[in-house]
Amino acid sequence: MDCVEVCPVDCFYMGETMLVIAPDECIDCGVCEPECPAEAIKADTEPNLQGWIALNAKYAAVWPNVTEKGEPPADAAVWDGASGKLEAVFGASDPAAA
Numbered sequence: 001m002d003c004v005e006v007c008p009v010d011c012f013y014m015g016e017t018m019l020v021i022a023p024d025e026c027i028d029c030g031v032c033e034p035e036c037p038a039e040a041i042k043a044d045t046e047p048n049l050q051g052w053i054a055l056n057a058k059y060a061a062v063w064p065n066v067t068e069k070g071e072p073p074a075d076a077a078v079w080d081g082a083s084g085k086l087e088a089v090f091g092a093s094d095p096a097a098a
């Protein structure tokens, strides 16, 4: 959750299982990217991310805004780099369908 505190426009939103970024609020400053130990934050200019952008927009609209760093989940290390996370959490393989 180091990323949350460095965002100058407070565009992170938090669900039970992950953080998302509101694409229409993010100013693409890139400050948060090196703060993520799991390297989970990608610039939306990278290829093949449309589904993830849609997922972020969808949940940023309904999850609460978060502006202060909290404790990372106890099982964060287990999920870091694990495959099949999307299916396990959202029951979908296509991020846009989640």
Ligand code: SF4
Residues within 6 Å of the ligand: 006, 007, 008, 009, 010, 011, 012, 021, 025, 026, 027, 028, 029, 030, 031, 032, 033
């Ligand atoms: S890139 Fe976007 S989400 Fe990351 S710190 Fe900057 S404004 Fe916030």
